Amino acid sequence: MTPVDLFETLTSTQTEALNRLRAGDCGPRWIRAERQTAGQGRMGRQWEGPSGNLMASWYGVLPVEMRRVTQLSFVAALAVTEAIRPLLRVPDPLKIKWPNDVLYEGHKLCGILAQSETLETGLGVVIGIGINIAEAPQGLSYGPAALNALAAQPQTVESVLEALDAALTRRLDDWLTHGFEATAAQWWDQAYGRDRLCLIEQHPQARTGTILGLDDYGALRVRDPDGTIHVIASGSVSYPEA
Numbered sequence: 001m002t003p004v005d006l007f008e009t010l011t012s013t014q015t016e017a018l019n020r021l022r023a024g025d026c027g028p029r030w031i032r033a034e035r036q037t038a039g040q041g042r043m044g045r046q047w048e049g050p051s052g053n054l055m056a057s058w059y060g061v062l063p064v065e066m067r068r069v070t071q072l073s074f075v076a077a078l079a080v081t082e083a084i085r086p087l088l089r090v091p092d093p094l095k096i097k098w099p100n101d102v103l104y105e106g107h108k109l110c111g112i113l114a115q116s117e118t119l120e121t122g123l124g125v126v127i128g129i130g131i132n133i134a135e136a137p138q139g140l141s142y143g144p145a146a147l148n149a150l151a152a153q154p155q156t157v158e159s160v161l162e163a164l165d166a167a168l169t170r171r172l173d174d175w176l177t178h179g180f181e182a183t184a185a186q187w188w189d190q191a192y193g194r195d196r197l198c199l200i201e202q203h204p205q206a207r208t209g210t211i212l213g214l215d216d217y218g219a220l221r222v223r224d225p226d227g228t229i230h231v232i233a234s235g236s237v238s239y240p241e242a
């Protein structure tokens with residue numbers, strides 16, 4: 001198991017992990033907090049984490065080019081589904097919404113925030129993972145879900161982190177050795193909303209379309225209702241009719 005530093009309270013495990021990388025600590029290591037006072041979500045959003053939920057950031061220095069860092073979100077999302085799928089009473093509704101929201105029947109169970117920084121020693125990477133285990137915080141887009149309401153047995157943060165660490169370590173290794181192809185294919189197998197019309201918001205633009213899969217760096221390939229194919233590197237995807 002990768003070493004874990006546990007804190008009772010932090011502003012954000014992301015900040016602690018990034019500060020360590022900047023100070024020359026190359027990891028790999030997990031920073032875990034029982035509470036965060038300023039948890040960070042994607043696109044500048046906040047992440048609420050009541051005690052009893054997993055809030056942890058993996059950090060390390062990886063021998064990869066900066067342009068591959070976008071692929072990491074998908075590696076991490078697959079690690080999360082691999083770790084929690086066996087715990088669920090009914091596993092089928094577990095899906096990943098582009099890029100990396102893990103949803104259960106459309107309700108958000110886990111959020112992932114991957115950040116990186118070029119260091120003298122390589123690419124410093126922080127993968128922050130929040131899994132709602134005990135409680136589903138209100139205010140999450142897609143309405144929240146909590147693992148323990150869906151699991152066959154109640155889970156602890158420690159047991160979920162152990163399974164997550166094993167899955168992430170194996171998947172990072174595989175991605176570093178063999179590239180992104182298998183990750184992209186496995187992500188597509190679990191992709192949320194494959195057969196539905198989605199709304200893609202890229203401020204100030206918005207378009208609708210059907211998702212087709214990922215490009216080589218994890219951008220979303222989408223077909224417009226008129227048949228034109230677009231590649232979406234950033235933005236938010238939602239399913240308004242849901």
Ligand SMILES: O=C(O)CCCC[C@@H]1SC[C@@H]2NC(=O)N[C@@H]21
Nearest residue numbers: 012039040041042056111128130
């Ligand atoms: O869905 C999102 O917007 C991403 C949420 C990521 C939350 C985790 S909790 C552990 C780590 N520390 C943070 O401040 N954020 C990430």
